[in-house]
Amino acid sequence: xxxxxxxxxxxxxxxxxxxxxxxxxxxxxxxxxxxxxxxxxxxxxxxxxxxxxxxxxxxxxxxxxxxxxxxxxxxxxxxxxxxxxxxxxxxxxxxxxxxxxxxxxxxxxxxxxxxxxxxxxxxxxxxxxxxxxxxxxxxxxxxxxxxxxxxxxxxxxxxxxxxxxxxxxxxxxxxxxxxxxxxxxxxxxxxxxxxxxxxxxxxxxxxxxxxxxxxxxxxxxxxxxxxxxxxxxxxxxxxxxxxxxxxxxxxxxxxxxxxxxxxxxxxxxxxxxxxxxxxxxxxxxxxxxxxxxxxxxxx
Numbered sequence: 560x561x562x563x564x565x566x567x568x569x570x571x572x573x574x575x576x577x578x579x580x581x582x583x584x585x586x587x588x589x590x591x592x593x594x595x596x597x598x599x600x601x602x603x604x605x606x607x608x609x610x611x612x613x614x615x616x617x618x619x620x621x622x623x624x625x626x627x628x629x630x631x632x633x634x635x636x637x638x639x640x641x642x643x644x645x646x647x648x649x650x651x652x653x654x655x656x657x658x659x660x661x662x663x664x665x666x667x668x669x670x671x672x673x674x675x676x677x678x679x680x681x682x683x684x685x686x687x688x689x690x691x692x693x694x695x696x697x698x699x700x701x702x703x704x705x706x707x708x709x710x711x712x713x714x715x716x717x718x719x720x721x722x723x724x725x726x727x728x729x730x731x732x733x734x735x736x737x738x739x740x741x742x743x744x745x746x747x748x749x750x751x752x753x754x755x756x757x758x759x760x761x762x763x764x765x766x767x768x769x770x771x772x773x774x775x776x777x778x779x780x781x782x783x784x785x786x787x788x789x790x791x792x793x794x795x796x797x798x799x800x801x802x803x804x805x806x807x808x809x810x811x812x813x814x815x816x817x818x819x820x821x822x823x824x825x826x827x828x829x830x831x832x833x834x835x836x837x838x839x840x841x842x843x844x845x846x847x848x849x850x851x852x853x854x855x856x857x858x
Contacts, residue, residue, distance in 0.1 A: 574807075575806075575807045575808075575810040577807075578803045578806040579803070579804065579807040581799075582807060583800075585803065586797065588796055589793045589796040592792060592793050592796070593793050596786065596793070600758060601760065602758065602781075603626070603756060603758065604755075604756050604758075605656065605658060605754065605756075605779065605780050606754040606769075606779050607631070607751065607752070607753050607776070607778040607779070608775060608777060609750060609774065609775045609777055610752055610773070610774050611750070613749035615774065616752055618772060619752060619772065619774070622768050622769075623765075624758065625754055625755070627754075627755040628754050628755070629655070629733060629753050630652075630751070631651065631652050631733075631751040631752060631753050632651035632737055633651070633736075633751075634648070634649040634709075634736050634740060635647075635649075636710045636739075637709075637710055638676070638686075638707055638709055639708040640702055640707040640708075641705065641707075643687065643688055644687060645685045645727075649709070649736070650728065650730050650731070651731050651732065651735065651736020651739075652733055653732070653733055654666040654677075654730075654732065655755065657720060657730050658720070658722045658780070659679060659720035660721050660722075661719070661721075662718075662719045662721050663718060664677075664703040664704060664718030664719060665717055665718045666718055667717045667731065667735075668732070671732070671735065673714060673715055674709060674714040674732070674735040674736075674739060675731065676714050676715065676716045676730065677716075677717055677719070677720060677730040677731075678720070678727075679721070679722045679727065680719065681726055681727045681728065684727070685727040702719065703716055703718060709731075709739070712739060712742070751777075752774070759781035762779060762783055763783070
């Protein structure tokens with residue numbers, strides 16, 4: 560191979576190597592995003608829905624994709640735990656509706672004479688000391704197992720959970736919440752349900768089924784709004800990977816054809832045409848990849 564041919568091969572084959580590397584990177588990136596998105600869709604999630612007819616709760620529990628369903632009762636109360644005090648909206652649900660990992664203690668028993676409470680970590684930060692407001696928040700170990708006052712009713716903190724939420728959450732059993740409301744002159748209304756799904760990916764189907772039952776989904780802990788843009792990003796990256804792979808094959812083929820020609824004093828017409836085509840392929844591919852990647856990352 561002459562020095563001129565070697566230089567030509569390097570000039571033409573080098574873009575092919577770059578395009579091939581770009582194709583591999585983009586395909587790998589698309590696969591990683593796809594795996595992450597699929598894991599998110601396969602994770603369990605919770606839906607909160609409003610209901611007009613409490614009798615549909617049994618029907619909701621039997622919907623495909625639903626693992627559990629519970630009526631929700633909300634109790635607005637002050638919790639006094641020793642020197643700490645906090646204002647909370649206590650959520651009365653079944654214990655299997657509580658998300659998170661137990662840090663200490665246990666979940667509440669469903670049927671007890673004394674209300675049992677489960678707090679998340681963010682709820683610890685909602686307490687303040689009556690004798691020293693600037694003091695640090697209580698530790699989980701300080702509150703777990705403590706008997707407290709829920710307004711004027713004695714209750715016990717049975718456990719602390721870590722759920723990754725920044726909003727304070729306090730839970731009590733559904734029966735205890737109903738009893739508390741009745742004892743304070745409020746008739747419990749079964750107008751809200753919390754639904755646990757086996758997989759967040761079924762949230763759309765379950766939402767449609769809930770609509771047919773006259774229920775309206777008001778909240779979910781799954782970030783379903785980001786799934787559409789993520790799917791679009793995956794398709795654009797795969798398209799860009801395909802374009803890069805095609806450009807790599809085209810430029811490599813042109814390099815091989817160029818090496819087959821015998822060089823004279825002047826460039827042949829075929830050689831000039833190949834060079835023009837290679838420059839066009841490289842320019843169009845680079846511009847197309849840049850445009851696709853910009854669109855993908857703006858999703």
